[in-house]
Amino acid sequence: MDNFDVCIVGGGPAGYVSALKCAINGLSAAIIEKEKFGGTCLNRGCIPTKVIYSKAKYLSKLKNPEYGFSVDGFSVNYNDIIDYKEKVVSTLVGGVEKLLKARNVRVFNGTGKITGKNNDNSGFILTSTSEDGLKTEIYANNVIISTGSSPLMIPSFNIDHKNIMTSDEILKVREIPGSLIIIGAGVIGCEFANIFSEFGAGIKMIELLPSILSTEDKDISKFVQKNFKSRNIDIMTSVEVESIEPVEGNKGAAVYLKTGEKFTADKVLVSIGRKLNTDGLGLEELAVKMDKRGKIEVDSHNETAVKGIYACGDIINGPMLAHKASYDGIIAADNIAGIVKEKDYSVLPWSIYTNPPIGTVGLKEGDKGLEGLDYNVGRFSYAANGMALAMEESEGFLKVIVDKKSKRILGATGSGADIPELIAEITSYMHFGGTVFDIEATIHSHPTLSEIVPESALDSIGEAIHKVNPRTAKKN
Numbered sequence: 001m002d003n004f005d006v007c008i009v010g011g012g013p014a015g016y017v018s019a020l021k022c023a024i025n026g027l028s029a030a031i032i033e034k035e036k037f038g039g040t041c042l043n044r045g046c047i048p049t050k051v052i053y054s055k056a057k058y059l060s061k062l063k064n065p066e067y068g069f070s071v072d073g074f075s076v077n078y079n080d081i082i083d084y085k086e087k088v089v090s091t092l093v094g095g096v097e098k099l100l101k102a103r104n105v106r107v108f109n110g111t112g113k114i115t116g117k118n119n120d121n122s123g124f125i126l127t128s129t130s131e132d133g134l135k136t137e138i139y140a141n142n143v144i145i146s147t148g149s150s151p152l153m154i155p156s157f158n159i160d161h162k163n164i165m166t167s168d169e170i171l172k173v174r175e176i177p178g179s180l181i182i183i184g185a186g187v188i189g190c191e192f193a194n195i196f197s198e199f200g201a202g203i204k205m206i207e208l209l210p211s212i213l214s215t216e217d218k219d220i221s222k223f224v225q226k227n228f229k230s231r232n233i234d235i236m237t238s239v240e241v242e243s244i245e246p247v248e249g250n251k252g253a254a255v256y257l258k259t260g261e262k263f264t265a266d267k268v269l270v271s272i273g274r275k276l277n278t279d280g281l282g283l284e285e286l287a288v289k290m291d292k293r294g295k296i297e298v299d300s301h302n303e304t305a306v307k308g309i310y311a312c313g314d315i316i317n318g319p320m321l322a323h324k325a326s327y328d329g330i331i332a333a334d335n336i337a338g339i340v341k342e343k344d345y346s347v348l349p350w351s352i353y354t355n356p357p358i359g360t361v362g363l364k365e366g367d368k369g370l371e372g373l374d375y376n377v378g379r380f381s382y383a384a385n386g387m388a389l390a391m392e393e394s395e396g397f398l399k400v401i402v403d404k405k406s407k408r409i410l411g412a413t414g415s416g417a418d419i420p421e422l423i424a425e426i427t428s429y430m431h432f433g434g435t436v437f438d439i440e441a442t443i444h445s446h447p448t449l450s451e452i453v454p455e456s457a458l459d460s461i462g463e464a465i466h467k468v469n470p471r472t473a474k475k476n
């Protein structure tokens, strides 16, 4: 039986990063993965969508060329784009495999399960079951569970993975559908609406709640809604779907609403959230605490109720984000190695890739965390930034939330070209407890989009330099 300091179950951004970090910390590590390394992010999420997103952006420029250009005819080969997407994915998956090998992490290709505790209670016994049923036993002093999440399915939605699909299958489609209905206008729904509308599909979005991207800042949600409407994306909000049925003869699918209305399309994408992959791992048997949805309870070290079993990524608290999952993995790996670290999600950035993209960090207006706090909001528009105009990317804005008294940055959100990079800068200030004056004291290269950061922050105290109608807020 193989014996390790740590065995990780699941090789996504939480699992493979924690395996590498365990090895860096001098621990012997094994990892069990049943599919390909990189998990949802690398194989069915962040990376493949960003390849197609980037091509959709290029297409948008071809369709709306910049000043001085006219494009007289071009053709799109979506099949080639999917080939390229697969190439990028396999390069990155290969990269993860090489990294694991270089750090001497033992890889087991199979489905992992904790089968029990060692007789002397000093560790755990796991099995890895390969596709052909071959079982390998693994012994480990510590276990990290990082099995991620999968698209949520509702029986009445009859997901057949052909014409009624989840995000997993739509990434494999090699022909742009003529029409696409998207159920759920959250992050996944909006990213795919942006991509497929650019490639010419007629899009209808059906959302249960009163607005799209309902967990984002209200200004962001309105901004994206306006952008989508200008591109003829049809959005229905506050609408409940009764059922979805395939149309006979492989002729698309029909969506039936509770109101009795019916809409048909070539394809339907169901993007209504994700379910947690925590079944069948042997966790209940060991009394690992989970809620009704299967979310695993962990402490600030990401250790579960069972000493020595850790959990990271989508299956614990916090948002379902790849970088949050990797952060979780590092917290677990360090604590296992005796480097005591408490996790803190208060300065957590995220991006949504619509065109223009969205970026956010920390608190945003409407968040519970701002209740009872006295704060100002600074705002600056891309239209007043020289580089944005030079790039013909003048659509967008950045909002910065600043504590009224201390002038510390509490959060920022916006939409505009390359905004995730601007948010990365603000994330650094926030990590170090930075104030508006720290941002002001930082010299920003000209001309860059990054100049939008000090302008928005300074607008919170009425001191933005390039704003004709600055806020009237005072320094104190």
Ligand code: NAI
Residues within 6 Å of the ligand: 183, 184, 185, 186, 187, 188, 189, 191, 206, 207, 208, 209, 213, 214, 239, 240, 241, 271, 272, 273, 274, 319, 320, 321, 350, 351, 352, 353
């Ligand atoms: P989501 O929670 O973002 O959005 C689901 C939407 O579907 C919500 O607006 C919800 O109100 C709606 N909905 C739920 N049931 C419905 C029904 N029966 N009919 C109509 N609408 C319904 O979930 P989504 O988009 O599936 O994404 C899952 C997770 O993946 C997100 O939590 C996100 O964190 C992560 N993700 C992150 C990305 C990024 O960071 N760029 C990209 C894609 C996903």
